[in-house]
Amino acid sequence: MGVDLGDLLKKKPVELSDLSSKVIAIDAYNTLYQFLSIIRQRDGTPLKDSKGNVTSHLSGLLYRMSSLMEAGIKPVFVFDGKPPEMKSSTIEKRVEARENAKIKWTQAQEAGLAEEAYKYAQASSRVDATIVEDSRKLLDAMGIPFVDAPSEGEAQAAYMVSRGDADYTGSQDYDSLLFGAPRVVRNLTVSGKRKVPRKNLYVDVKPEIMQLEETLNGLGISREQLIDIALCVGTDYNPGLANIGPKKALKLVKEHGGIKEVLARTGNEIPGLADIKEFFMNPPVTKDYALRWKKPKTDSVLQLLCDEHDFSRERVTKALEKLEASSGAGQRTLDSWF
DNA sequence: CATACACA
DNA sequence: TGTGTATGG
Numbered sequence: 477m478g479v480d481l482g483d484l485l486k487k488k489p490v491e492l493s494d495l496s497s498k499v500i501a502i503d504a505y506n507t508l509y510q511f512l513s514i515i516r517q518r519d520g521t522p523l524k525d526s527k528g529n530v531t532s533h534l535s536g537l538l539y540r541m542s543s544l545m546e547a548g549i550k551p552v553f554v555f556d557g558k559p560p561e562m563k564s565s566t567i568e569k570r571v572e573a574r575e576n577a578k579i580k581w582t583q584a585q586e587a588g589l590a591e592e593a594y595k596y597a598q599a600s601s602r603v604d605a606t607i608v609e610d611s612r613k614l615l616d617a618m619g620i621p622f623v624d625a626p627s628e629g630e631a632q633a634a635y636m637v638s639r640g641d642a643d644y645t646g647s648q649d650y651d652s653l654l655f656g657a658p659r660v661v662r663n664l665t666v667s668g669k670r671k672v673p674r675k676n677l678y679v680d681v682k683p684e685i686m687q688l689e690e691t692l693n694g695l696g697i698s699r700e701q702l703i704d705i706a707l708c709v710g711t712d713y714n715p716g717l718a719n720i721g722p723k724k725a726l727k728l729v730k731e732h733g734g735i736k737e738v739l740a741r742t743g744n745e746i747p748g749l750a751d752i753k754e755f756f757m758n759p760p761v762t763k764d765y766a767l768r769w770k771k772p773k774t775d776s777v778l779q780l781l782c783d784e785h786d787f788s789r790e791r792v793t794k795a796l797e798k799l800e801a802s803s804g805a806g807q808r809t810l811d812s813w814f
Numbered sequence: 815c816a817t818a819c820a821c822a
Numbered sequence: 823t824g825t826g827t828a829t830g831g
Contacts (some may be wrong), residue, residue, distance in 0.1 A: 515815050515830085523831040531831050532815085539816045667816055786831055791817080 478649030479706045484722045485650065486691050487662070487684040495644075495683065496548030499767065500661060501633035503647040504553040504622065505603055508611055510648065511536030512601040519590070520581065520597025525785040533607050534785060537614055538777075542795040543666040545620075545769075545802035552642065552767050553615055553622040554629040555608065560755060562713040562748055574600050610780075617777045618799060619770035624762075631655040631759035641767060644685065651712070653688050654703050654756050660686045697730060703756045704735035713752045717744050772799045 515532035516522050522532040544551055559567060577599035584592035615622050625632030633645040634657035644661040645652040652660055663683045692699060708725035710716020720728070720742075728738045735753075739745055746752070774796055781787035 511815070517829080517831095523829095525831055529831090535830065536815055543816080665815070781831095788830075791830080794817095 478651050479654065479711050480709055481650045481653075481702075481706060481722050484691075484695060484705070484726055485653070485686050486694050487686050489682040489684045490661075492544070492547045492549070492666070492683060495661065495664075497550070498643040499550045499552060499641070500544075500644045500646040500664065501623075501636045501642040502551050502553050502664070503629045503633055503645065503649070503652070504555045504608075504611065505629055506647045506649055507536075507553075508533045508603045508607055509601060512603065512607065513598045516594070516597060518594070519585075520594040522597075522601075529785065530607070531785050531787070533603075533611055534614055534781060534787070537611060538618070538781065538787075538792065538795050540666055541615075541618060541620060542798040542802075544664070546798040548802065550767075550769055551620055551646070552636075553611075553620065554633045554636070555612070555622060555624050556629040557624060557626045557760075560627055560713070562752060562755070565715075566712045574602055613780055614777070617773045617780055619772045621765075621767050621769060623765040623767075625760075626762050627760040628655070630657075632761050633657065635759075635761040635763075636765075639763070641765075650686075650706075653686065653691070654699075654706055654711075655759055656688065656699060656757075658688050660688075662686070695726065697726075700753075700757065701729050701734065703753060704729045704738070706756075707735050707746060707749070707752065708738060711752070711756075713755065714746050714748070717742065717746075772796055774800075 511533040512522060512530070515536050522530045523535055525531050541551060577596045581593055581596035581600055584596055612622060623632060623636070628651075630645070630647060630649065630652040633642070633647070634652040634655035636642040637645055637657045637659060644659045645657040646661050646664045648662055650660075661683055662685075663681045665681065665683070668680055668682055688699065692702060695702070697705075705722065705725040707714060708717050708720050708728065709722055728742070729735065732738050732741055735746070735749065739749075777796060778789065778792060781792050782789050
């Protein structure tokens with residue numbers, strides 16, 4: 477998912493402490509998917525409570541958010557609304573890939589291929605309605621606000637940064653830049669370590685920020701041209717052109733001015749081009765939101781995580797102490813509203 | 815992924 | 823003070 481523009485974009489590593497007091501509009505889907513895919517046992521099974529419900533996302537949310545808030549960061553989650561019709565092909569492909577991965581997971585398990593099994597287990601992750609519902613309950617109990625996007629969460633998050641209601645969008649994907657987010661932060665993690673795929677190796681990963689204006693100036697293009705490049709490479713709304721990666725796309729778009737000319741020159745076409753461009757330039761968003769960070773409801777968090785999902789009381793209590801110590805839950809924001 | 819804990 | 827490894831639910 478998302479757009480593969482990583483090589484073109486200028487990224488600046490930062491410390492978590494540099495993001496203190498910043499409001500970060502986090503793409504909920506992206507984050508939950510990451511948690512579900514990565515927080516697993518060595519055989520690939522996600523964390524589960526005694527009733528068999530998956531809890532990886534709750535674990536990820538609790539520990540990461542309490543650490544970020546302790547560092548003074550003010551997260552707000554943005555949930556997806558109704559996906560646009562032009563995304564349906566991508567959505568169908570994801571469903572299919574997931575079903576396929578489930579079968580292969582079982583097969584690999586039976587064949588005793590641990591690494592294969594793990595890989596397919598990850599690929600079978602799904603952010604379903606229950607996952608979303610649990611996550612909203614936990615965020616609410618933790619006092620972290622969330623916003624419901626009318627359509628794409630990345631677009632809503634970008635809008636919130638454009639308006640100045642948030643400082644950054646937070647996502648591993650680059651889409652929010654296309655939607656016009658002035659600033660994006662990736663790798664918004666605590667530990668700073670990430671496992672490299674397939675290898676038994678960990679590398680240091682720091683949060684990194686990207687700035688739209690700076691990126692565009694550096695490449696010598698407009699946002700519309702950045703979108704054109706994405707369209708060449710492929711987005712959630714179109715498959716992309718054969719044998720054209722980010723670098724070639726940049727060259728072509730700069731040379732010919734825009735996607736229309738590139739298509740004409742290369743003998744390609746993108747069905748629904750105008751609608752897709754319009755969607756990136758002017759996505760459905762809402763201004764119907766209020767960002768309030770509240771004191772965590774300790775009892776609700778303990779009830780949800782410990783009583784309902786078998787989390788350790790000791791660990792959850794420790795995380796709650798971090799939350800309560802955070803400035804985000806405290807004075808300024810809260811008092812300004814009450 | 816984040817944390818805890820062992821051990822250098 | 824750091825690095826590797828196991829565990830969480």
